[in-house]
Amino acid sequence: MFLHAPVTAPADVPPLNGEPLPLEFVNTVFPVRGTLRDGLRTPEHLIWWLRSCRGRLATDLPDDALNGITPTDTHCFILLRDAAHRLVSAYVHEREPDGWDVAQINRASSMGRPWPLLRWEADGTPSSVEVSITPPVLAVQAEIAHALIRVLDGTSGLEPRACPAPGCVFFFDHARSRREWCSTGCGNRARAARHYARHHRTA
Numbered sequence: 677m678f679l680h681a682p683v684t685a686p687a688d689v690p691p692l693n694g695e696p697l698p699l700e701f702v703n704t705v706f707p708v709r710g711t712l713r714d715g716l717r718t719p720e721h722l723i724w725w726l727r728s729c730r731g732r733l734a735t736d737l738p739d740d741a742l743n744g745i746t747p748t749d750t751h752c753f754i755l756l757r758d759a760a761h762r763l764v765s766a767y768v769h770e771r772e773p774d775g776w777d778v779a780q781i782n783r784a785s786s787m788g789r790p791w792p793l794l795r796w797e798a799d800g801t802p803s804s805v806e807v808s809i810t811p812p813v814l815a816v817q818a819e820i821a822h823a824l825i826r827v828l829d830g831t832s833g834l835e836p837r838a839c840p841a842p843g844c845v846f847f848f849d850h851a852r853s854r855r856e857w858c859s860t861g862c863g864n865r866a867r868a869a870r871h872y873a874r875h876h877r878t879a
């Protein structure tokens with residue numbers, strides 16, 4: 677049974693580009709040999725992605741929770757990802773968003789409701805810890821939705837952009853590096869395409 681097998685990546689896993697998590701999540705639709713693939717299309721793919729991103733989540737996502745992921749969970753993540761993808765696309769292209777997609781994000785956002793518990797440390801210092809009764813797999817969806825809302829309402833400081841390189845479908849955070857492409861490879865390809873177009877225009 678795959679759930680307890682050694683951790684190996686299933687075929688065609690999405691790239692991890694080092695973007696902030698909401699954009700990394702949106703970028704789980706990616707091209708393989710010219711065809712778009714869904715990087716979350718099976719429980720194995722979703723488990724791989726969540727395990728790979730676990731260190732960047734505030735939600736505690738233990739192995740037990742990952743191993744319990746079902747095809748239904750996968751559908752929920754895909755619904756959320758597709759809505760997020762369309763909303764980020766609407767945002768960067770300054771198009772009107774679909775109300776359905778806004779509703780999907782808000783539905784996911786309302787699923788995780790952590791609350792603070794007050795603690796008094798032995799040294800007399802008050803502190804707090806966040807607790808939740810939301811199952812971790814739902815809490816992760818809420819966490820991603822919260823982060824996405826902060827991207828779209830402008831409070832995250834991120835500047836999502838669509839990579840303009842030929843054939844690239846990724847979004848990236850322009851605020852992080854001020855670069856114009858999602859990667860060095862895309863920058864090189866875009867420059868080569870521009871050079872080619874210029875050369876053939878003047879030939």
Ligand SMILES: [Zn+2]
Pocket residue numbers: 839840841844845846857858859862
């Ligand atoms: Zn790119």
